[in-house]
Amino acid sequence: MRNNNVLNLRRSLPCMSWSPKNLYNLWKRTVGPKAHELTFRLSNQHTVYQERWKSKAAVRAYHGDFIPEKVFKRWYLPQTIPDVRPRRAVFAGDDKLDLEEFAKRKLQAKEKEKELEDEIAQKGMAPVGSLMFTEVERRLDVFVFRCCFAHSVYEARRLIIHGYVKLNGSTHSRANTRLAPGDMVSVDPNAMRFFKEPHGPYDDVNAPDSVRKPKKEEEESPVEQAEAEVEPEPEPPKRATNLTPFYLPQYASPWLHIPAYIEVSFKTCSAVYVRHPTARPGYSEIPTPYDADGALMRFAWEWYMQRRPRMRSQSQLARMPEDRVLTVAQALHRDWTRTLDPGWTLTPHKESEAGKAALEARREQRKNDAIEKRRALERKQRLWGWKQQVLAREAAPHIPT
Structure with a gap:
């Protein structure tokens, strides 16, 4: 985690949480006293470096602050974002x-x-600036939080790591897995805090009517109690006992929304990742507390474009988080498997017929290369021997006859 105190009121950086403190931080950064700190005008008040740094810090505090910066730049930063600028026709000669x-x-x-x-x-043009966090939205923990199955992304990570989340029917405990379109995620209802009674003592404010004790002013006199005993009141209708209790956290209404790329079933506590997030003119499907295509997103993108890693070695690729798109492609095409190279090419599997033929062809090619290399070495040795003989003859003393 980037910082244990993610709800710091002094920094006031919104994060993926339903906490009242986070709502207060969101108000301070959007319309509150700290909104002007992230509003960059055409003046010399901040340098370009300062603007990009502040933008990067504010954006990353919400989108994956629990992801280390080095890991984010290597695996969750896209190569480019869609270009939505209008194309002008170029006429012929x-x-x-x-x-x-x-x-x-x-x-x-x-x-x-x-x-x-x-x-x-x-x-207006489509706000594609927020699409730089598409890979972050594909993460399993972020997906569970977007489905409103957890009150924070940190709670979603806890549910996944403890084995309360299933991916396509099987328990999955890796929170950094990136989902593929069509994946179904289900959460155990017994592990969700919404269905459990909140902890803490009851008082006259948050206790139900059946538990609340009457005050002295509300106590009835003996005459009123006798009248109440004489005149029986109709019994209130009994409440159903088979209903599932539901306790929604306070100040949760601003966060109760489902993105368009998710199909949720609250009856079964499951959801389907329908497709990757996208954007259209005037609307971005990735929830963000900032302008989806404003100066903040643009400065953050410019920051990462100058500091992104330039190469990926095979050892780094071996540590790559699981990508369900590649896993599904491998399952659909069983004769092909992914190789760890920067081009993400697919090579035939060794056990298939095409794989055996390709393996035999590679062996034959290596054999021919070895024979050709040995012949070239032999020619080089012969030329070296002839050159030494010529030099020896030239260096020998000339004996006149």
Whole structure:
């Protein structure tokens, strides 16, 4: 974890939690007294480095603060984000202008450009800045938190590590697994705190009516008690005893929303990861407390573009968190398995027919390479011997006859 005190009121950085303190930090960073610290204007108040650093710190505090920075840059940072800028048509050379004009292609292209410009002016471009955290949203612990099965992402990690979460019907205890579209996640209801009675003593504020004790002012006089005994009151309807108790935390309503890429069934405490998050004009599917395509996201992206790792060795690839997309691809194509190379290519499996043929071809190729190498070495040795003989003859003293 990046910092044990993630709800620090002095730093006021929102995180993935339903805590009232986190809600207070969110208010301070959006409309409260600290909102101006993350509002960068065209002035010399901050350098570019300071703006990028503050943006990176604020964004990472919410999106995966429990992920180490080195791990985030290596495995959870995408290569690029979608380019949604409008494309302008490029016409052909001068020798084809007459033909293009005759076919009315230039007029059609101009009409399409005008329609695209009008749509962008009306709706705006898609906020793709938040899509830099797509890989973080695919994590199993973040997915459980987005499904509202846990009041914080740290509680979701605890449920996964302790074996209360199942992935596609089997217990899965690795919280860093990245899901693939179609994966189903189910949580044990007995482990969810929403279905358990909250701890702590009862008082007159939070105790139910059946437990609350009457005050002295509310105590009835003996005459009223006698009248109550004479006049029987109708019995209240009995409450159903087979209902599951549900205790929602306080101040939880701002966080009760489900992203569009998740299909949740609260009756069975399960959810399906339908597809990867995306964005459309004016809307981003990844929840974030900041502007999805504002200056904060752009500065954070610029920070990571300058400091991302440039290569991945085989030892690093062996420590890569599980990616369910690659696992599903391997299950669908049993004759192919993933190799640990930077290109993410697929090679035939050794036990299949195609794998055996490829393995035999590689062996034959290595054998031919060894024979060719030995022949080249022999030629080199012969040339070296001839050169030594010539030098010896030239260095020998000349004896006249």
